[in-house]
Amino acid sequence: MTLTPYYKDGCSTIYHGEALTTIPNLEGLDAVITDPPYSSGGMFKNERSRPTVSKYVQSRTKAYRPEFAGDTRDQRGFLAWSTLWMTAAYHASVEKAHLLVFTDWRQLPTTTDAVQAAGWLWQGVNVWHKSTSRPRPNAFRSDAEFVVWATKGRMGKQDNKTATYSPGTLKASPPRERAHITQKPTEVLEWLMSLLPEDSLICDPFMGSGSTLLAAKNLGHRCIGVELSEEFCDHAVGWLKEPRGSGAH
Amino acid sequence: MTLTPYYKDGCSTIYHGEALTTIPNLEGLDAVITDPPYSSGGMFKNERSRPTVSKYVQSRTKAYRPEFAGDTRDQRGFLAWSTLWMTAAYHASVEKAHLLVFTDWRQLPTTTDAVQAAGWLWQGVNVWHKSTSRPRPNAFRSDAEFVVWATKGRMGKQDNKTATYSPGTLKASPPRERAHITQKPTEVLEWLMSLLPEDSLICDPFMGSGSTLLAAKNLGHRCIGVELSEEFCDHAVGWLKEPRGSGAH
DNA sequence: GCCGAGAATGAATCCATCC
DNA sequence: AGGATGGATTCATTCTCGG
Numbered sequence: 001m002t003l004t005p006y007y008k009d010g011c012s013t014i015y016h017g018e019a020l021t022t023i024p025n026l027e028g029l030d031a032v033i034t035d036p037p038y039s040s041g042g043m044f045k046n047e048r049s050r051p052t053v054s055k056y057v058q059s060r061t062k063a064y065r066p067e068f069a070g071d072t073r074d075q076r077g078f079l080a081w082s083t084l085w086m087t088a089a090y091h092a093s094v095e096k097a098h099l100l101v102f103t104d105w106r107q108l109p110t111t112t113d114a115v116q117a118a119g120w121l122w123q124g125v126n127v128w129h130k131s132t133s134r135p136r137p138n139a140f141r142s143d144a145e146f147v148v149w150a151t152k153g154r155m156g157k158q159d160n161k162t163a164t165y166s167p168g169t170l171k172a173s174p175p176r177e178r179a180h181i182t183q184k185p186t187e188v189l190e191w192l193m194s195l196l197p198e199d200s201l202i203c204d205p206f207m208g209s210g211s212t213l214l215a216a217k218n219l220g221h222r223c224i225g226v227e228l229s230e231e232f233c234d235h236a237v238g239w240l241k242e243p244r245g246s247g248a249h
Numbered sequence: 250m251t252l253t254p255y256y257k258d259g260c261s262t263i264y265h266g267e268a269l270t271t272i273p274n275l276e277g278l279d280a281v282i283t284d285p286p287y288s289s290g291g292m293f294k295n296e297r298s299r300p301t302v303s304k305y306v307q308s309r310t311k312a313y314r315p316e317f318a319g320d321t322r323d324q325r326g327f328l329a330w331s332t333l334w335m336t337a338a339y340h341a342s343v344e345k346a347h348l349l350v351f352t353d354w355r356q357l358p359t360t361t362d363a364v365q366a367a368g369w370l371w372q373g374v375n376v377w378h379k380s381t382s383r384p385r386p387n388a389f390r391s392d393a394e395f396v397v398w399a400t401k402g403r404m405g406k407q408d409n410k411t412a413t414y415s416p417g418t419l420k421a422s423p424p425r426e427r428a429h430i431t432q433k434p435t436e437v438l439e440w441l442m443s444l445l446p447e448d449s450l451i452c453d454p455f456m457g458s459g460s461t462l463l464a465a466k467n468l469g470h471r472c473i474g475v476e477l478s479e480e481f482c483d484h485a486v487g488w489l490k491e492p493r494g495s496g497a498h
Numbered sequence: 499g500c501c502g503a504g505a506a507t508g509a510a511t512c513c514a515t516c517c
Numbered sequence: 518a519g520g521a522t523g524g525a526t527t528c529a530t531t532c533t534c535g536g
């Protein structure tokens with residue numbers, strides 16, 4: 001089966017479609033960096049099944065943000081689904097490829113299970129410390145988002161001359177103006193790409209607004225984005241053509 | 250069975266013995282805050298009979314840990330053992346008590362499993378960002394230690410007047426002059442105690458050098474420490490009597 | 499250009515209320 | 518009764534704007 005790109009230029013490709021059916025058509029990936037739907041937002045079914053806008057957004061101005069799909073799975077469903085797409089990503093990747101998956105504290109153990117079930121070698125947990133989070137009385141604030149890091153096989157000997165050293169924890173605030181609820185600061189994505197050699201081929205199977213593609217472009221990598229919602233595909237295309245408000249300065 | 254304290258003063262009590270057999274004799278705990286051995290260290294005789302020098306020189310957190318993809322019996326053993334002491338701690342605690350357990354990334358999923366298996370309500374994952382870790386070439390540094398947070402039952406209504414707001418992520422380096430290698434910064438322990446009402450009863454079933462007892466004392470709480478190694482017990486007693494180099498300033 | 503004051507915001511959570 | 522909906526709450530940080 002041949003895929004038809006929704007958009008394509010020198011370094012960016014966007015496919016409009018489902019991750020599970022699209023990833024098996026890809027190959028030669030050096031890294032998979034993505035922020036899948038967490039299916040969090042509550043411990044109970046009725047809370048999870050609320051629309052993402054009402055689950056997650058609560059601001060006075062109520063800026064419009066599109067709904068995103070696939071956020072209603074229960075624990076077992078989330079594990080099974082995660083294992084499926086991660087297995088597909090594994091087969092589409094080259095040896096020693098990197099996998100970097102965002103998750104919140106509730107799904108962290110399930111995500112590490114899925115990563116390993118899919119054949120990846122779990123290497124660690126990175127922390128994105130976002131200082132702008134809502135306070136909770138008599139509780140610890142959940143002001144961290146986690147990134148499960150894994151590789152395809154062992155990394156082997158490294159040349160210390162050209163070696164890269166990256167922190168496992170980064171503090172950064174979400175961008176002021178976001179199209180997607182979960183839109184990441186470019187800084188965070190560039191951090192996660194810091195281990196990659198030049199001109200790597202990256203894939204983000206849950207592209208959203210397209211931050212991963214933009215960060216890859218900034219760093220001189222190629223990137224393939226997959227997104228189910230046409231609204232987000234549109235946004236990403238416009239953003240790639242004219243990255244206004246990209247947060248870069 | 251009545252326990253005989255190894256040491257006791259107004260706010261601190263130390264029992265020299267095993268956590269599993271000691272905790273069932275305790276009651277009325279408002280919080281359990283501890284850094285258990287991550288591997289099976291302390292569970293088996295060969296670990297316990299190691300020479301004093303290696304116990305003191307080698308950090309407990311750097312102890313041998315099984316390869317992840319390897320034999321899973323150690324993982325299962327760790328889960329079973331963790332569930333046992335956490336269950337005992339649950340029964341020794343009052344309603345709405347807090348549980349705060351240090352763990353590293355490898356044992357984080359097993360720890361959250363054990364916490365929930367023991368009946369505690371998992372509330373989140375705190376991050377201690379310690380900037381003093383060894384860099385690895387071509388890798389993300391593991392510069393974070395995790396703290397699994399849980400409570401005994403739901404927390405219910407909170408009074409907003411007297412409510413406490415605590416961060417979920419803290420950056421702190423170990424004090425330059427440490428009385429003991431395994432010592433955590435007092436700052437970190439005081440952070441974890443920040444949700445507790447005055448004069449709470451805390452328990453650290455894996456006391457080590459006694460940082461938890463010292464932090465509790467600083468904040469006006471009572472604390473019970475349990476420790477298998479007599480050397481550690483001795484050290485803690487000396488430290489409580491004269492807290493030189495405690496990191497407090 | 500730098501600094502200080504003021505405003506806006508958050509993958510939240512609890513709880514009352516309605517259907 | 519039980520599931521779904523909507524309102525109120527809160528502070529650290531960032532952003533904006535004016536002097």
